[in-house]
Amino acid sequence: MIERRNEFGQAIGPEVAGWTARPRPPRAAMGGRACRLEPFEPRHAPGLFQAYREDREGRNWTYLGYRPSETEDEFQRFAEATYSGEDPLFHVVVDAATGRELGVASYLRIDPANGVIEVGHINFSPLMQGSVQSTEAMYLMMRRVFDELGYRRYEWKCDALNAPSRRAAGRLGFSYEGTFRQAMIYKGRNRDTAWFSILDSEWPRLRAAFEAWLSPENFDLNGRQIQRLEDLRSQGR
Incomplete structure (x- = not known):
């Protein structure tokens, strides 16, 4: 990157030419092969309650507020x-085959002026x-942020002691x-809050890796992955 300086000789950031505030995420469903994401409605609650009852010990809730x-x-x-609400804007992950509610995730701290948005309140x-649904749900939310809405930065934050969340962020391509x-x-x-992000300049490579991983050809007859998402990303696909 070429360093820019103002008239006082002070280093300044690169110009963001033609930037305008981005739209807020719409209350509209996102569809994939294995799942779809639907903006929360009260009708989703009974199915979510039954899904969360599978978590017998309540582990999912340790790092939630x-x-x-x-x-x-x-x-x-x-x-x-x-x-x-509208911020956080919750979506329900619905199994494409059965129509069963599986979990939730939200957009939050939505900043259209600066093109920054966070994903959080994830409770799968x-x-x-x-599952395939968990990865596809995250891909669909990223695709809306970058491809549909044109945001510049996508954030993931978690309790610094939440090891599963930190691993998930790394697997999905977020940078610590x-x-x-x-x-x-x-x-x-x-x-203590650990911060991770993906930038719009990083998205094309990540998108290609997600799409290669989600392809039916990447799974054997027993539904096991053939190539890991991390490996596809490192191959530059």
């Missing part, structure tokens, strides 16, 4: 209060953890940027 519900009525009230039930110490208090305990 809220706790599991004991009854379906309680979860219905929680979901309608938590999942119905055991029915989809480690650092840790904000004592960034938050939740559930009465400290949270």
Whole structure:
């Protein structure tokens, strides 16, 4: 990158020519081969409650800012209060074959003026953890951000102690940027927050790797992957 300087000799960033504020994410479904993402509606809550009941020990909720519900009525009230806003904008992951609700993820801290948006509040039930649906859901959300809306930066943040989330960010192609110490208090305990990001300039290579990984040809007759997403990315596909 060529260094630019102003009239005072101070280093300044490159010009972002022709930039205009980006649209906010629409309340519209995103469709894939294995799953689709639907903006949350109250009708999704019973299916989500049943999916989350597969998490017998409540592990999914350790690093979330809220706790599991004991009854379906309680979860219905929680979901309608938590999942119905515009920021965070929650989407429900629905199995394309069965129509069953599998989990949620959201866009949040939406900053159209600067083209920055975060993915978070991810709560994938055991029915989809480690599945094709979990990867495809993340790909579909990235594709909307970069290809449809033209954002410049996509963020992932998590409790620095959340090892599964950190591994997931790395597998999906996010770059670790650092840790904000004592960034938050939740559930009465400290949270140091690890920051990750993907930039628009990085997206074409990541998109190609996702599409190669998600291709039916990348899975054997038993549904096992043939090439890992990380390997496809390192090959520059």
